[in-house]
Amino acid sequence: METVLIVDDEPLMLKAITRLLSRAPCTFDGCTYNIKLLTFSDAHEALEYLRLHAVSLVLSDYRMPGLSGVELLSAALELQPQAMRMIISGYADLDALMAAINQAQIYKFIPKPWSDYELVSSIAQALRHRELLLDNQRLADMCRLKMKQDSPQEQERRRLEALEPGITRVRWSDDGALLLDPSDDNK
Known part of the structure; x- marks a missing residue:
């Protein structure tokens, strides 16, 4: 089961995404992912959760009080580099997008309002990409072990x-x- 953590300061957005992900299958490249969904309306609480619990993907709103989505995802990158990171925003600000890409190394930027298909598909693609990265890491670890480099x-x-x-x-x-x-x- 893949754990997806969603952070948005607007409770209605969290409800809409939760409702969508509870009824639409997360499928990509022949893989269907079972999702455990966690939602937070406070970015600091989400960050505390990330300090203690592993997640597969973090989807964050860009503009939030106290801690921006880029700041949250940058911290998530430090805490859990193997977790995928995505930003969702109603503001199509090029500077924000560049900051998210450069600082937080996001996988995808999703505009609000989103297309249901695009959101579910993007989450499934991100989970599949993560799965491939982890497989690649395991193979590299096996090679390093065999070559006595690790x-x-x-x-x-x-x-x-x-x-x-x-x-x-x-x-x-x-x-x-x-x-x-x-x-x-x-x-």
Whole structure:
């Protein structure tokens, strides 16, 4: 099952996309994807979710209060580089599009109002593209392992980090103790 996270500060947009994805099959290139859909109207809450949970795709509105879509997707790129990123916007601003492409490395820009077919098709295409990228990464890892350019431990670390973002980031206190809770910084 593919997890798709959608962020838009307009609740009606979230409802419309949810309704569309619940009734239209996400199919591309002979592959049909089962989607677990998560919606957030607050970009900061979505970012917190991304810090702790792996997702397959993040679809974000461009203009939101507090954190723009480009800022959110740039952070998502840092946290989960294997997740696909897409922007949806009612503003056809060329500068915004260039920023999204350059900073957040988006897969696609979808204008509002969207065509239902285009939106569902774009999500399916992005999921298929991600699947191919992950297959390519697995093959490259196997080659590096065979050529002794990578260790099994390093490959396992990358695999675990992709499954559970942040799991391999260890935090230490000034006295050398392992920090399990971020609030332990001040103790």
